[in-house]
Amino acid sequence: MTAAIELERIDKSFGSVHAVRDVSLAIEKGAITGIIGENGAGKSTLMSILYGLYHADAGTIRVDGQPVRMESPHDAIAHGIGMVHQHFMLIDSFTVLENVVLGAEGGPLLAKGTAAARSELERLSRDYGLTVDPDAVVAELSVGEQQRVEILKVLFRGARILILDEPSAVLTPQETDRLFRILATLKARGVTVVLITHKLREIMAATDRVYVMRQGRMVAVRATPETSPEELAELMVGRKVRLQLDKAPPHPGEVRLRAEHLGLIDRRGVRLLDDVSLELRAGEIVGIAGVSGNGQTELLQVLSGIRPPSRGTLTVCGRTIDAGHPGDPAEMRDLGVAHVPEDRQRQGMVAAFRASETAILGYHEQPQFSRTFLLNLPAVGAYCAKLMERFDVRPRVPGLRSSSFSGGNQQKLVLAREMAQQPKVLLVGQPTRGVDIGAIEFIHRELVKSRDAGCAVLVVSVELDEILSLADRILVMFAGKIVGEVTSGRADERTIGLMMAGARAPALGGAEGA
Amino acid sequence: MIRRPLPAWAEIVLLPLVNIALAFVTVGIIVRIIGVDPLHALVLLVVGAFGSAESIGYTLYYATNFIFTGLAVAVAFHGGLFNIGGEGQAYIGGLGCGLAVLALDRYLPIWLMIPVGIAAAALFGAAWAAVPAWLQAWRGSHIVITTIMFNFVAAALMVYLMVNVLIAPGSMTPQSRNFEPSAFMPAMGGNALNLSLALALVCCVAVWVFLWHTPWGYALRTMGHNPEAAVYAGTDLRRMIMLGMCLSGALAGLVGVNELMGVHHRIVLDFPAGYGFAGIAVSLMGRNHPLGIVLAAVLFGALQQGGAELSFDIPNITREMVVVIQGLVILFSGALVHLPRPWLQALFALRRSS
Secondary structure, eight states: OOEEEEEEEEEEEETTEEEEEEEEEEEETTSEEEEEEOTTSSHHHHHHHHTTSSOOSEEEEEETTEEEOOOSHHHHHHTTEEEEOSSOOOOTTSBHHHHHHTTOOOSSSHHHHHHHHHHHHHHHHHHHTOOOOTTSBGGGSOHHHHHHHHHHHHHHTTOSEEEEESTTTTOOHHHHHHHHHHHHHHHHTTOEEEEEESOHHHHHHHOSEEEEEETTEEEEEEEGGGOOHHHHHHHHHSSOOOOSOOOOOOOOOSEEEEEEEEEEEOTTOOEEEEEEEEEEETTOEEEEEOOTTSSHHHHHHHHTTSSOOSEEEEEETTEEEBTTBOOOHHHHHHHTEEEEOSOIIIIIOOTTSBHHHHTTTTTTTSTTTBOSSSBOHHHHHHHHHHHHHHTTOSSOOTTSBGGGSOHHHHHHHHHHHHHTTOOSEEEEESTTTTOOHHHHHHHHHHHHHHHHTTOEEEEEOSOHHHHHHHOSEEEEEETTEEEEEEEGGGOOHHHHHHHHTTOOOTTSTTOOOO | OOOOOOOHHIIIIIHHHHHHHHHHHHHHHHHHHTTOOHHHHHHHHHHHHHSSHHHHHHHHHHHHHHHHHHHHHHHHHHTTOOOOOHHHHHHHHHHHHHHHHHHHTTTSOHHHHHHHHHHHHHHHHHHHHHHHHHHHHHHOOOHHHHHHHHHHHHHHHHHHIIIIISSOTTOSSSOOOOOOGGGOOOBSSSSSOBTHHHHHHHHHHHHHHHHHHSHHHHHHHHHHHOHHHHHHTTOOHHHHHHHHHHHHHHHHHTHHIIIIIIIISSOOTTTTTTHHHHHHHHHHHTTTOHHHHHHHHHHHHHHHHHHHHHHHHOTTSOHHHHHHHHHHHHIIIIITTTTTHHHHHHHHHHHHHO
C-alpha cells in the first residue's frame, strides 16, 4: 500500500478535554478510507488537524512520505488536500461558476479568470461525472447539487485528496447513492477519498478500509469487506449493541391530536405547510420522514403552539386552534403536549444555565418548583437529580452547566424533562441527532415505552433508518405537504426515498397520495 | 501550547485586578509624559479617595450612584437588552422624585415623604424606560438606538421644565425651590453620603433574589441567553422585555433619590452627570453580578473622588485628565477585559508544568 497521508502519534487537547490521543493512521492512495466513530470520538478534530484548522499538540503529518507542517487550510490546499464540510460554504446568490472561482479568481479582472475557470470546470464535470450547470444560481440548486459544487470547488483548487465530513447528513437516500457513485468515479480517476461518518451503512457501502475511533483513540482498522456493521458498532461503542429495536405491535386508542388542512404561509408568501392533515392516536408512534427543510420544522412549531397556523385547524385534547384562536407553548403544555425540539441547543435548553435550570424550562411556574414569589431551588435540584437518575444522564451533577454535557446527555435531559410530565401527546424532533449509538438505543426504548404507556408519539427525523425502526405509521413530507403514508410493516427504504424526493408513487404498496 | 481555562478565583479576582493594573500603568505613562511623578499622583489619588472619613464618605456617595446605574444595566443585560438610557432614566427619575417632594413635602412627615419620593423616582424612571421597551417589543425598534435618543429627549425636557415651569419664583438660576427638611434623605456622616447607600445595597440583594430566585428572573435570563428557548418555554417575550426594562429604568431612576433628596435638596439641571453611561462600564466590570457591581462602583467612586482631589493638588492634572484616567480604566476593564486572559493562562500553564 502506498500512503497518500500518514498521521503519526497525533495528540490534541482542548482545555481539560483530551480530544485526540496518540492517533496514527495511513490513508491509502487512490482508495476510499472511512473514519467512523460516535459524536465526540475525535474524527472531526483529527481531520481539522490534517486540514490545518487546528494545530496538533504532538505528532507528525506526512503527505506522500514527506513530513509537512499544516499551519492553515492554505498549506493543506497547497499539498493537494481539500475538504467538503458538513455545512456548505457557498454563497447562495452567486452562480456555480462564481462560487467555484471565489478565492481563486486568478487576477484583478474577473473575465479572464472566469473564462479559464469555465473550461476547467467543464473538464472536471466531464472527467468525474459531476454534472452541474455553471451558470445556475446556487440558491436554486438542490442540496445534492450544492454538494457537487462543493466537491468541484475543491477539485478546482487541484485537490488530489478529498475529505468529506458527514456528507450524507442532508441528502435523501437516492442522493446519497449518487454521491457514492461520484466517489467511486473519483477513486477510479486516482483521487484519494476520506469519508468521515457515524453511519455504518455508508461505511459498508462506500469504503475500502475503515478506521474506528472511540473517545479520541484509534481503536481498530478493518478492510471493509472483512467486517460487519455489528462488529463496527461494537468497536465504536466499546460493548455489544443491539441495532434492531424490539417492539410489540401498537394498540392505537382514541385520537389525541387532529390536524385538518393545516397551512402556514410566511411573510413573503411562501407556503411552508400546505394542506397538512394528520391524526395522532394514543398508543402509537407516527413517524414523519423527509429531507430536512421540507416543512417538518414548521409542522412541529405549529403542533407545539409556537406558531399559529395560517389555515386549517388543530384539535388537541379538546382545544381547537386556528388562525383566529392561536395557542401558545405554555397552553399546549397545560393541555398535555410535550415537545422535544429538533434543535436542543437552540431551543430545548439554555447552554449557560445549570442542568437543573434547563430541567424545568417551560415548567418553571409549576407549583412544585415555585412558591408564591420564589423558585424552590432545592426542589428544582432534587427534581433534576431524579431525572438524571431515571434517564441515566452523566455526569449526574445538577449544578453543572448544560453546555458541559455531551450531546447525548443533553438530549436525554431534555427528553427526561418532557417525558416526566407524563404527557398525552409527545412531539419529538430529531430524537437522536448528534447522539451516540449507546444513547440512541436508550432513547428509542424510552420512546417505545412511553407509547406502550398510552402516549401519542410523533417523531420527526431525517434519519430514515430511525423512522423505519421506530414508527408504527410513516408519513412522508415533501415541500410542505404530506405526500404519502406507509404502515411500518410495508415500509421499504426505496419507496419512501422516492417520496422524499417528491416523486409520487401511488402504485407502490401502502402508499397513498395526500 | 495548551490553553486551560483559568481557575475560578483567577477569573473573578485576578483578571479584573490585572485589568486595573494595566490601566494604571498606562495612566502612569501618560502622567509621566505631562511631567508628573506617577507614583506621587497615585498616592494622592488613593489618599484623596480613602485618606479620611470625609473622603471615604464622598467615595461611597459617588459609588451609590454607580451601584444604581450598574444594577440597571445588569438587569436589562440579563434579559439580553442593552439599556443605554440609564442617563435619561436617572434624570426623569429625579424629576419624579422632585415633583413628589414639591407637591407633598409641606404635608407629609419624613418617614412617609422619603418612601413616597423613592417610589416616585422608581416609577418615573421605569416609565421613561417603558417607552423604548414598548417600541422594541411591539414595533421592533432597536432598544439601543431608542434608549440613546431618549437620553437627549430627557435632557431637553428637563431644561424646558426647569427654565419655564419648575424654576423657583424670583430665581435667576434654573432650579426649583428648596425641599423642606422632611424630604431630606438622612445623612450618614457629615457630608454628601446619605441613606441612599443603604437603599442601593438593599437593591443589590433584591436584584440578586429577583434574577436567580424567582420565576420571572428565570424567564428573563432565559430570554437573555436564548430567546428561542424562551419562546419554546412559552414565555411572552414582549411582557418580559417590558418587565426587564421597567425594572432597569426604576433602578436608574433611584439616582435621583441620592442626588436630589440626598444632596441638592432641590431639582437642579444635569445632576446625572454621566452616571448612567458609567453604569455600563460598572456592570461590565462587575460581571453583571450585584456583588461585582458593588466592588466596581466603589472603584469608580474612588476614581471620581480621588480624581477630584488629584486635579485640585496638581495643576498639571486637569479635570479632563481625570476623565482620561477614568476612560482608561473603563477601556481596560470593559472593552479590553479579555486582553490579559491568554497571558494569565500561559502563566498558569507554566506554573503547572514546573
